[in-house]
Amino acid sequence: MGAWIMAGVTFREAARKKILWLALAAGAGFLALFATGLYFNLKDLAVRPNHLMARAGINSLLMLGLYAVDGLAVAMTVMISADTLSGEIASGTIQAVATKPVARWEVLLGKWLGFVGMLTLYLAMMVGGVSGLTYALSAHFLRAGVTPRHLLLGTCLIWLECLLMLNLTMLCGTAFSTLTNAVLALGMHGIAFIGGWVEQAGAFTHSPRAVNVGIVASVLMPSESLWRRAVYEMQSPVVSAFGFGPFNAESIPSGLMVAYAAAYLTFALGLALHRFAHRDL
Amino acid sequence: MQQFAIQTRGLRKVFGEKVALRNLSLEVPRGEVFGFLGPNGAGKTTAMKILLGLAAPTEGRAVVLGRAAGDVAARRQIGFLPEHFRFYDWLTAAELLQLYGRLYGMPAGPLRQRVPAFLDLVGLTPHRDQRLREFSKGMLQRIGLAQALLNDPELILLDEPTSGLDPVGRRLVRDIIKAQRERGATVFLNSHLLSEVEITCDRVAFIKHGEVLETRELRGLAEGALQVAIRARKLTGESLPGLSPWASSARLEGERLTLEVSSTDVLPEVLRYLVAQGADVYEVIPQRISLEELFLRIIGTDGGL
Numbered sequence: 001m002g003a004w005i006m007a008g009v010t011f012r013e014a015a016r017k018k019i020l021w022l023a024l025a026a027g028a029g030f031l032a033l034f035a036t037g038l039y040f041n042l043k044d045l046a047v048r049p050n051h052l053m054a055r056a057g058i059n060s061l062l063m064l065g066l067y068a069v070d071g072l073a074v075a076m077t078v079m080i081s082a083d084t085l086s087g088e089i090a091s092g093t094i095q096a097v098a099t100k101p102v103a104r105w106e107v108l109l110g111k112w113l114g115f116v117g118m119l120t121l122y123l124a125m126m127v128g129g130v131s132g133l134t135y136a137l138s139a140h141f142l143r144a145g146v147t148p149r150h151l152l153l154g155t156c157l158i159w160l161e162c163l164l165m166l167n168l169t170m171l172c173g174t175a176f177s178t179l180t181n182a183v184l185a186l187g188m189h190g191i192a193f194i195g196g197w198v199e200q201a202g203a204f205t206h207s208p209r210a211v212n213v214g215i216v217a218s219v220l221m222p223s224e225s226l227w228r229r230a231v232y233e234m235q236s237p238v239v240s241a242f243g244f245g246p247f248n249a250e251s252i253p254s255g256l257m258v259a260y261a262a263a264y265l266t267f268a269l270g271l272a273l274h275r276f277a278h279r280d281l
Numbered sequence: 282m283q284q285f286a287i288q289t290r291g292l293r294k295v296f297g298e299k300v301a302l303r304n305l306s307l308e309v310p311r312g313e314v315f316g317f318l319g320p321n322g323a324g325k326t327t328a329m330k331i332l333l334g335l336a337a338p339t340e341g342r343a344v345v346l347g348r349a350a351g352d353v354a355a356r357r358q359i360g361f362l363p364e365h366f367r368f369y370d371w372l373t374a375a376e377l378l379q380l381y382g383r384l385y386g387m388p389a390g391p392l393r394q395r396v397p398a399f400l401d402l403v404g405l406t407p408h409r410d411q412r413l414r415e416f417s418k419g420m421l422q423r424i425g426l427a428q429a430l431l432n433d434p435e436l437i438l439l440d441e442p443t444s445g446l447d448p449v450g451r452r453l454v455r456d457i458i459k460a461q462r463e464r465g466a467t468v469f470l471n472s473h474l475l476s477e478v479e480i481t482c483d484r485v486a487f488i489k490h491g492e493v494l495e496t497r498e499l500r501g502l503a504e505g506a507l508q509v510a511i512r513a514r515k516l517t518g519e520s521l522p523g524l525s526p527w528a529s530s531a532r533l534e535g536e537r538l539t540l541e542v543s544s545t546d547v548l549p550e551v552l553r554y555l556v557a558q559g560a561d562v563y564e565v566i567p568q569r570i571s572l573e574e575l576f577l578r579i580i581g582t583d584g585g586l
Contacts (some may be wrong), residue, residue, distance in 0.1 A: 093368055095335060095361075095367075096366065098335060099359065099361045100356060100384035280335065
């Protein structure tokens, strides 16, 4: 019960401080701009005879949109959650809550549930918006709607990536100040990001050592692996064959890596719950 | 029912190199208003945090309302006002009490009635829909007090409850503490305002360097600790040992003799003795030892630094 109350408080705080509405408004602005760009691209592409190339181009635009959504969602997750424990511990706000008859794990889990609700709402709006707009506009201009290959699976993988960032931020929040927490979480994502590129480049140039470097980075922080797997699930195989980039997965993260990422994020949350329950406030 | 609301045995708390609590043993009987006094850095706030389960002791044991300190079920019967009360300042006063009431597990119906009643108790009814970030320090202290009493707690821990309050607010705190004692609640009060403690507390503990130096009952302070200033001539130091049956200490400086006696009842005997010793007594002035003097004597003037 305490967890649900705290989830409500977290949601209400984001709404009252206008964080939620501003994020949704900025998301709506992003979608409007994406739709405008897509509209003009499609209008010009539709007059060309080669519909296959047009579809490939739109597919790349779709993946570009989803790539931007992924980056925004990761940054948003860290920014909205970095202060929740660190800030309340530093200011002493947590004392008034932690002395109520609610277990500490309920306090943390409640906050976590609130953030999960927010990021789910955000992702549903953004991924749904990008995919829906692409389908509607391409259906209008090309008479065949372009959609991600496995939209639901890909979205779930992006969602898992955000959960991973959230859990890592919650864990760091039990030990570090707000700023250190955010820097650490984004720094870890940076390692994963560059590791992912090294791995992709290694696969492109057939360098197994570079691929291994990327895999090690993914073991340290598997967030980018989840995006790469999401790309693999959503990208058209025809477009994938054209080359390497953020919208292609040259070296495809395995199902084992996805399972590892799921275990990683579960462990991070468990450790955060344990640390928060046992630390002095 | 346990006789004591709070019992600690050999509490020790170490933060790195710093020893915040050395060996804190304390017993607070149920139904009393108990003052917890000590200089800054004596370990009062750390001790309160341990009692509330906000911090774990390095060694020792604390029992609160018959359960281990920090027990969730015990916290249902505890109210707490932190010294620097911080909370969700984006909430209104009424919303804050509703939230805390829900965390106490109160049903929505009774809570709807309790919130206005407690806002009224602390004089914040006109500000019920105002966000807390717009509150003054005194108003925040009042809403903090309301949330500490919301669950009709058996034990109320107040850390500097009059800090930031004007004389009207301080009077309100005194009245509330009195009402809580009459209700049968135990109040554990940490305050630097010794005059307030003197008025409200039944018993006080003096703490320094993380241990309790002494516990005193305040009801007996006026009777139990009395200083008498006597102006007399023809008095010599040789007469002083003969005062020991009545006075715990005697000091002669010229014509001025200062005695510490247990009660005013002994004064006639003292006077008879002095006259029998050939002294001419001109003046006898009994002086009550204030809590502040007692504090300085027990804690020392170095403030424990």
